[in-house]
Structures are given as C-alpha cells and as structure tokens.
Amino acid sequence: MELNRRDFLKTVAGTGLALASQAIPAAAIMPREVPPEAVGILYDATLCIGCKSCMVNCKQYNSVPDGALYSKDMKNPPFELTTPEKIWDAPKDLSGRTVNIIKAYKTGTGENKDADVNGYSFLKQHCLHCISPACVSACPVGALKKDPVNGVVYYIEDRCIGCRYCQLACPFRIPRYEWDSASPQVRKCQLCRHRYQEGKYAACCEFCPTGASIFGKVVDLRKEAEKRLALQPGREYAFPVQTVNSKYKMPRAVSKYQKHVYGLTEAGGTQYLLLAGIPFELLGFNKNITDGVLPDLTWAYISKIPTVIAAVLIGGAATWAITHRNDKGE
C-alpha cells in the first residue's frame, strides 16, 4: 500500500483533469444544417394515386449489389410472401423486405381525395433522411452513417451488430430488421445511392407516373414545396415529374394543401419532404414530434462524461486519501 498512494493520487487526478479539459464541443458531433449538395425526395400526397409503382421498382432496383435490399446469393427481390411461386407481392408494412410502402388513410365513405371528411389520402413511408439523424447518433458501431456530401443516411452491413438501437431511436419508425434471419441486417431506404454513379436517382421517383415523388436537391425541393403551398387551389400548375428540375411536367389542378411542409423542421429537419391535403397526424406522423435535434438530447449527457470522470476520480482519490490517512503500515 505504501508504494503507490502518492502515485495513484497523482495519476488519477491528472487523468481526470486532462479529460475534463478535453470535452468535445457539442455541435461537432452531428450536422445541423442540410449539406448544400444534399439530395432528397418531395412527396406530394395530393398527386399520389396509390399505384404502388414506387414500391415495386424500389424492390427491383434495390435488389442489386449495393442496393438497400441486396444480400448475397440473391436471385429475386425479397418478396413479402415466401411461397415458391413469388407471383404476388403486397407488403403490409415496412419490413426487412420492404423499405418503401404506400399506405392509405380513409375516413367515412372515403369518396374525396385529400379531404379529412369522407375522404382518403395516400402516404409514402420510407426513411426521411434526417439532417441530424437519431439513428446515426445512436448506432454504437457506426453501421449507420450520414453521407457528408449528399446527406444520405446509409447502412454499412459489415459493421452492424444487430442491437436495434436505431429502431428505438428513430422517431419515424423507419429502420426495419430481418427478424427471420440468423444474421439479420437493418433495412431502410438509402435513397438509391448506388444508382447515382450511373447518373440515375431514386427509383421511386423515376417510376412515379404522376410526379407525386420527385427527386432533387433539398434546397430545390424546399423551394418547390413552398411554391406549391403558395398556389391557389384549383389553379392549374405544371407539376414536375421524376425530378424537381425535370422538363417532363404534368399539368394538374392544385389541391388544397395543409399549410405545412413536413420535414422542414421535424426532428431538426429531414431530406424527405411531404405535402398532403389532410393533417399529417392522420397519416401517422407524430404530432408531438420535437423540432429539436434528437442527438442533442443524448449529447447533453455524453458531453458531461469527462467532467464526471474527473470529479469521481479526483473526489474519490481525495476521499480515499482522507479516510485512509491513519491506515499507514496496515
């Protein structure tokens, strides 16, 4: 005991102080602003006709190497039904096999599109690609990453340990798990990032017949969304199809929108923006979702850790020194 009391104190106190002085700045850990080149999707529920073309093509074009649904030895896209025929596919929800789904809201007789009385509306559900993604901050091994340039939140299979903290952390119920696999992966939309190199973009947008989903830079999408909100309902407007700057336009009467672009502020903002004719909470979007950046909540705790370490080590060592002052030569 006599040997190292002093050394121990010194070491402990030194470590503590060093750690306390090196606290990492809070903002450095997650981006707050959307990267200038970031890409995203604008989904306009009033244009959606529920044809599910996006779902089918999402599966098809993501079942190739580097796609969000790809796995080795894959011959077919991962159909929801595992019957040998594989002739029909009607996913009920997002799952380890489906990363994009069209759902419907219906009320009363369901006769009027985009009305919340006796109406119906569609909803396209997939990853929103948060600007400050909770899942990325939550993943203990960095299996989920946010691309610093295009802002896509993507998945690195080789890292994932399958802890599903991303599923818990996501405020939008997006990441899905391959529950039936012995080596399960997390599946989520990765905005078709494997297709960018060949000059392509998200398959759901490319194959959307009405321009309900359009792909483009987030800055452009935000402008487009706000432009639509400013339009007079009933007026004709040439809606771009496929991409936000597309020459291919589909003229249509403007519907009555909810005066809000979902994804501008929610959870600190997302790269997937939504417009709809009925309130977003009816489409399953949490009304009480915070506009704050979710990773900040955790970071508030983590950033205190060095201080705690310093305090405990210094305080503990000091206490030890005081309480053991009479123990010499024990």
Add this chain to the structure above:
Amino acid sequence: MTKNNDIKMMTPTTIVLFIILVAGAVTAVYRMLFGLGAATNLNDLWPWGFWIGVDVLGGVAMAAGGFIIAGAVYILNWKKYKVIVRPAILNAFFGYLLAAVSIFLDIGRSFRIWHPMVMWQVSSIMFIVSIHVVLYTTTLATESSPMIFEKLGMKKALGFVNRIMAPVVLFGVLLSTLHQSSLGAVYLIIPTKLSPLWYSNKLPYMFLVSAVMMGLSMVSFETILSARVFKHKPHMEVLKGLARGTLIVICVYLALKVFDLISGAGISAVFNGSFTSNMWLLEMVAGVILPLVLLSMKSTRNRLNSIFVVNILVILGVLLNRLNVGIFGVAEYASMAGSDYFPSWMELIVTAAMIAFAVLGFKVCAKYLDLYPETQH
C-alpha cells in the same frame, strides 16, 4: 457457524434451477441458430423486449450494490461493511455477467459483440454502455479475484491485486456511476415514444439514484437470505446501516420523481386511470412510498424481517421501473402504431435461466470460495 462445505448442492431447489438453466441454454442455442424472429416475439415496433427490460436493465440495477459497498469499504474506509463486500461484489459480477450474456443473445449478430470495442462512436450511448459493460465486468472480476487466488493459494497474485484494490475500486465506482446513469441516457433519444411519466432529461440521474437504492436493498436482501440459507448470523449493525442508507436514497429519489412529475407530465397525469398512470402509481407505491413509510419507522430498521420486506419492495419497485421505462412506457406509442408484444416462452425461459444461473453460481461460489471471511473467523 456453519462451514462452507456444509452447504448442500443437491437440494430440490437447486435441481429445479439446474433444469431451468439447461432449458435456457438449449433455448439460447435455438435462438443462435434460427434468429431472433424464431425465438422471440420482438417486432419492428418492439425492437427491445423482455431481455433488455429484465435481464439487462434489471440485472445491471441489481448489480449496483457492488460498487456502493466496495466504494464504502475501500474508498470511504467504512470497515463495518467489509463483511459484505465480497458477496456484494460477487453479486454485481453475476449481474453484469447476465447482462453481458443477455446482450450477446439479444443483438442479432452476436459474434460481432466486440465491434464497439474497435469501432468507436462517441456520439452513441450504446457505445458508452458497451464499453462500460466490458470494463466494469473486468473490474468486477479483478475485485472478485482475491477469493480465487486465496482458494488456489496464489499469494503473489493475491498480494498484487490487494495492492491495486483501491484504484480498481475507484475505477469501478466511476464506471458504475457512468454506466447506471447511461442506461437511463439510452432512453433520452426517444422523447416522442416514451411516456412523459418516465421520460425526462433527468433520466440518467434517476437511473443512477434508483440503482443505488436497488443496490443497497439488494445487498441487504441477499445478506439476510444467504444468512438464512447458509445458516449463519447476519450482522444487524450492517443491515441497519444499509437500511438507513436506503432511506436516504429513497428520499432523494422520491424528491427527484416528484419534481420531475410536476415539471413534466403534471400530477393529474398520474391519476387519470390510464394504463401508464396505473403502472407509474404501482411502481411508486410499491417501490418508493411503502418502503419510505416503513423505513422511516425506527422499529422497522431494527427488525430483520421488516428490513427484508422493505428490501423486497424496493427491489420490485426498481425492477418495475426498469420494465416501465423499457417496455410499458412505450406501450402506448407502439400500440398506436398497431403493434403488440408479449414475450415468447423462449424469452421467459431464457430470463428464468439467467436468474437460475446467478443463484446457482452464487451458491457454488459460496461453497467453494471464502465468501464470508469475516463471518467465519
């Protein structure tokens, strides 16, 4: 005073526990071969269930006694508690072992459990938690190692461990403080999912304080229980001290909870008769109010049986708290989204096997190691 060797291994209880353990092991193998979907009722809206709620959150909370007693004895130099330091640390060791095994089974790609060690993500609470589990399990093993070295007669190693004990314990205290609180911090990121009755930015503190409460009660509980089972006389002074400590911590915890309730969900949220409010009330009444009332009477603190009852109440209350945060607090959210969860029998059997393992392991250690040095000499 009984000799350790008098502890009988082949009691009916032990045999039942052993059977459960084997069944759990077989189930665990099944889970490893066929995946989580085959073995559990977890789903995409219930990514975490019984294993995380009971085995990990509960197990870790139960292990809190280790660092408190070790800290009290080695740092604060409260010699009175030296009699229970070994069982407390062993108990903590088993708690963490269970948590580690549960995590191993619960993560889908178990053989990558080492990934967080090399792929650091400081922004992730889960990373912090996993680092803590590893480090603290090692620390606890170190803290428990003197027993082994004594048994094996390895004087040199024993001497070395004894010499570094103080810093190791301090390190353990640090890790535990961080780890207990960071388990609460895990839930900081789900403000929209967890019921406001439990969600609070003070979750880490509440987890830490309730873990201390639990730890003290657990140590006391287990001292009384093993005294009964192994037929030796418990130290009433130690138990009284633990009871006093529990009382203080309960007061702190209650204050935290009440403050948080008022500043968060509001008092009316507790009495609206909803599912979550009932669970919250049960947790608070069983685990906080009742023990507080009982412990505040001096007669309770002086009577072994009464202390034992309080211990049980506190342990149940904190366990329920962990289940509430881990499972029932998100029930409304998940139900709204159309999902349901009831643990599969495999999840239940594995959890039962974990507990059986801890009990059996403790018993084996009690028989073969010098768990109660002060009692014997």
Add this chain to the structure above:
Amino acid sequence: MAKRITIDPITRIEGHLRIDCEIEGGSVTNAWASGQMWRGIETILKGRDPREAWIFTQRFCGV
C-alpha cells in the same frame, strides 16, 4: 314561276340534311343541299394539344 320544294329532314342518311329544289316545268332548275347542324369541331380543335385532336376529328361522323 318556279316551284320550290323543301325536303327536311332527309332520312336514311347521317346528319341533318335539307334539300331545297327549284322546279320549273317538271325539272329541277336549281337545288341547294344544306347541313342543318353545326357543332364547330374546327373551332373546338383550335389551340388544342395535337395528342388529343383525333378524339374530336374521329367523331365528325359515327357511320
């Protein structure tokens, strides 16, 4: 003085045809055939997208 005969409608044909004849001395000296119906499809077609023009032109006559 010439006699004028008007046959309106002309049946067993498509459309509303009217025939006016001037008869003098048992033979037709002058005659007018006039369509009695006008829909203005040419007017409707003006300024339309060529992709839908055929829908209108095709419906000049259903026979």
Add this chain to the structure above:
Amino acid sequence: MNDQKADTSQEPVSTLDRLREQGVSRRDFLKFCTGVAVALGLPLGMGEAIAEAVANQKRPPVLWLSAQECTGCTESLLRSNHPTFEKLILELISLEYHETLLAGCGKQAEDWRVKSMKENKGRYILVVDGSIPVKDNGIYCKIGGKTAQSLLEEMGAQAAAVIAIGSCASWGGIPSADPNPTGATSAHEVLKMKGITTPVVNIPGCPPNPYNFLSTVLHLLTFRKLPELDEQARPKFAYGRLIHENCERRPHFDSGRFAVQFGDEGHRKGYCLYKLGCKGPETFANCPSILYNDVGAGAWPVGTGHPCFGCTEKGVGFTVPLHYPARPKYITPPTFFTEAYPGKPEVAPGTKALAAGVAGAVIGAAGAAMLTGLGKKDDENKDKEE
C-alpha cells in the same frame, strides 16, 4: 325518379308470334331476355319475367330525336349483333320516328312524328341522341325547320320518359367541349331549363354500349319504372363501378407496370395504360365487364391497348386532355392498402396482459412479503430459499 309516367299497355298483339314468323324461337327469345336480366344484375329467373312482359305487351312507341350527333349511337345500337338482334330491337319496340332509319322523309316524316306524338301522348319513350345547341336560339341544329331545342321541349313534355343516349345527349359530349361554340347542352339540362319534369335516363358513352340502352328499355317495360339511377341519372347497373375496378389490366397498375408510350415494350406487353392518360380510375362504366359487339375478350378500348378517355364521365371525357393523368375517384379495393396509421388509443392486449402479469407479480410478491414478514418476530432459524 320513381313515380314514372311510363305506361305501356293494351292491345295484345303478340310480339312472340311475330318473332316466330321471323324465325326466332321462344327458346332464343328467352335466352336473349335472360341475357338482359344478367346485364341488369337481376336473378336469372327474371329473364322469363322480362320475356313475359315484352311478349305480352303492345310494343311501346319510341320516338328518336337526333340533335347534334354523329349517328355513332345509332350505329352502335345496330351492331348489337346477337343473331337476330337488330330485328329484335325493332320488334320489341315500335320505333315511330328516327331520322336515320325512317323510310319516309321531309314532310312525311314530320307528319308521322306529330301524329304519333298525338296518339301516344304520355306513353311514348323519347330517345335523344346528340347534344342540343342553345346558343343563338338554337339555330345550330334544325330539323324540318324547327330547332332541336324546341323539338325536345315539345316532345319531351309529352313523353313518358326520356332516354338520353350517348355522351352528347347525356352531358353535352364532344360539341360541348371548350369553347362550346354552339352552346351544346344535355337533354336533361334543356328540359330542366324549361321546367319539364319528365324523367330522364342518361346512357352516356361515345358510343354507348347498346346493352345498357336495351336493358334500360326492357327494365322500363318489365317493371314499369326506370332502373335505379345515380346522381347523374345513369342506371346504376351499368355505371355503378369504376372502369378501374374491373379492368383486366388492373394487376399491372397494382404492381406498377406501366406502358409509357404507345408501342413501347410495356404497351406491347399489355401493361397498365395509366401513364398514357387512361381515365379508368375516374370513369364509371361497365365497359370492362360487358365489352363490345360480342366478339370476345379484349373488345373494348383498354383491351385493345388504348387508354380509356372517360367518355361516360362528365368533366372527364373531352374535358381533361387525353394525356393528363387520371385522379382516382376512390381507393379500390380499400383492403388492399395498409392503414396509414392505426392510431389505436388502447394499449394492445398482449402488452396489457404482460403488464397485468408483471403488476400481479409485484403486488403478489410485495403483499406476501408484507403479510408474512412484517408481523412476524425475527426468527433466525428460517431456512427456506426465496
């Protein structure tokens, strides 16, 4: 529209006898009537009732007024070719006046019209094809020197019922397309403007399916009342469902397989024509179920590879450009889509059961501990585990 003036009766000139003379057996006739019953969505047994009603009544007088039309409706009707169908239609009803079919012309024709109207006042059925121009006092369509508008007002007021056949008569059709140079108006509207309350049935379509017309007439004969109509006065048996609901290409729509251009690969493979502007999702008609001309499968626009352009739907056909995408009227079938958000306020039963179990265990254990532990004196010799 239930109190019908339609009254056809008396004079048991046996239709069946006449049919026999023309080589139509009773068996063939029954077959035809059964087919009509099916088209009307009636039970098979009703075929006999129809045969009965038709065979034993005086042929109902029908006057056919052609306004701004192209004769497509008449042509389509003539082509409803069961073996002896055109004869049947001519024998079932007494076609008193029809410009294109009438033997006489000019004064003869007009005189017959007036005579027939007088004789059958309040009993005849007026069929109108073509829209009625009302601009410039209706000068854009004249028959025998009278405007179509005045003729319709005159004939419609005395008719038992008016059947507006074709899109033009039903809602204006092609002549009413923007900018509607002649003020083309539907028969229904013209009558309404004049305050005439004769019941009107619309059989839209460009051209309409002859069986929809025929079935309506026979319904009138059999039941002495009009079939059930929708809010646009179309018989529900024929216009009750969207084309989209029964379309043979629907599976392609549901799986996102679309033809993008005429003649492209998808088009050749028979994919959904939505992207080509098919208006099936917003057009009510039975085209995909009864097809045209009895020539077998695929004999309707979408079946032959052309998008539906919505001819039976006011505000769609000739109004929305062909290449505009349709707006589906409603979700079909509704069960095919997952609910956007179940939003169930109740905690799900499994979780509730788990909570109840846990609560029970906590209360039980706490209660048992308190009951057994608190009252008892300390007893050092207790030796039970747990």
